[in-house]
Amino acid sequence: MTGSAAWLALLPALLLTGHTAVNARLLRRPRRDATTAERVAVLLPLRDEAARVAPCLRSLLAQRGVADLTVHVLDDGSTDGTAEVVRAVAGEAPGTRLRLHTGAPPPAGWLGKPHACHQLARLAGDADVLVFVDADVVLRPDAVAGAVDLLRRAGVALLSPYPKIVGAGRLVQPLLQWSWLTFLPLRGMERSARASLAAAGGQWLVLDRAGYRAAGGHAAVRAEILEDIALARAVKRAGGRIALADGSRLATCRMYDSWRELADGYAKSLWASFGSAAGAAAVVVLLLLLYALPPLAALVPGYALVALLAYLLGVTGRVISARATGGRVLPDALAHPLSIALFAWLVARSFHLRRRRRLAWRGRALP
Template identity: 75%
Template sequence: MALLPWVALTAHTAVNALLLRRPPRDAQTGEHVALLLPLRNEAARVTPCLESLLAQRGVPHLTIYVLDDGSTDGTADIVRAVAEAAAGHRVVLLTGTPPPPGRLGKPHACQQLADAAADADVLSFVDADVVLAPGAVASAVTLLRTAGIDLLSPYPRITGAGRLVQPLLQWSWLTFLPLRAMERSPRPSLAAAGGQWLVIDNAAYRKAGGHAAVGAEILEDIELARAVKRSGGRIALAAGAPLATCRMYDSWRELADGYAKSLWRSFGTPVAAGAVVVLLLLLYASPPLAVAFFALTGSSGAASVALCAYALGVGGRVISAAATGGRSWPDALAQPASIAVFGWLVARSFLLRRRGALTWRGRPV
């Protein structure tokens, strides 16, 4: 009984890993798909991303819309060069307008892209740090249709800085979110999505109000998923690792700033955030400390229970990594340290929010 919480959570991770939707390989679609790429100062990243979009196969009716959102680093020039080298009639480069008062930059940019692609059947939003495999879009659209889903979030394999923290993204929803219940439930609160790559039926997008309905939200991806649910649509997560990679951050400083801008919003209030962090610390950071304490005090039975709790926590990370294309070893062994660092990032996010010091890409949050 003492190990029941760890056993239940790790078992839930395993069940979710089995149920996680997986896009088919070598798919084709005859629908008109619009790939939508918002860019702001992405000169260092846009080339591999755009080249991967141009290399898509199995989608004969494909248009790529790129929006330059006030870049000052020559991003638009690079887009033109890549498009011209690839016979760029498939690339439409737009110049974005500044977000109006009360709206944030990314959702405003995404809405402008969606407006330009009004005649498409399916919209696929892609971030500049994502590189898609050649058949990724056709596979994702096929899964969208065969599963009867309105918004699909194929979660890419995450690379780059942050091996201690980044895997917690996938692990958290595999461990705590009942995936099939999320798909079936109409409750907007039961929703998850990753904005790095979203695939959505255009009609469902319009019905939900599009990004204009979530223009003030820092977590516009999750709020868009909730808006789709409110309008009667269905959402789903999928294993996108075989189809896409995402290099979210190149340095620890970038990661810390990226998490700071959004973690405060993930929990709603400092009290709720504190409760979640304390619970995670008790479940996943305290067991190895308890092992050492009980071993030193001669309580071998209690030490064995604590060791099993730690092992179950590590097992959950291993399962998550296997399902989402992450690293299993030795990263999973550092689960207690990952949780401790995550708790610090949450506290830092709320502190910077209180000070009014949150910014992203040169704009206040």
């Protein structure tokens, strides 16, 4: 590569980091201390979550600013005493509107989580807004009201407020927010009717009930590993709009407690994130060239300055993303090349395990 070509190779990283900065300024954020008079149903699917569901439940029972709030909890075949924990926490606040339901096993053609969410949506009664949360999410007392308020102010049928990620995986987990801030045009996604231009995080989803029904609900995504993104696409296909938001000031999510949990969690879904093995390979190679190669290229005589600038552009993008979404800035951002390399390995491992039919989650085999 000639010297001028090497400098030209900086252009993609420069444009992408600039796009990260633009998206960070455009990112929607729920208001604090908002209120809503709408009927809201919070829906919590659980399967073997006894060890961590209590903080989530307590945060749901502490919600304020919602005049009509019901919490529906579905025990999806747990064997670890999850239902007993739910009853114990509910007993701490007698009179609260928390309902514990026993879920039915998923029928043929359904995966576990979509079926659990489908049952919960049917139990929500006449609610105007459905708020799906996972057991590892802890909400601030004004979180539900703020999210519902933003759903209406943005004029969308589905809002995905990303919580602040805590726990294991500091090298990999921040890539979630960084990826959509860097590669996804947020306002373009909101305006576009293209179903392929969609993103969402299933840890915390807020949906207009009518828009959810028009999209076919979770029945429309019954066999999807990434049911959150599939649901967002279904909403768009039905004519609804979707939006992402920074929910880091209102919610935390402890997805994994160890590297083993993280690796297994990513294995079950990464293979489905790119459409095909060829698509995954193209994305991984691009990321490695843009962000993992520069530290190695710095060792080649004559390319040290270009490589350093390329590295700093990647780090700058991570810094912007972390500041915009409540993440840790330093020293995590400095390890961006290593984060990309680990992500590439996780993608390869996901495809490998799927080919060998060794994927499972929560005791259930995955297709």
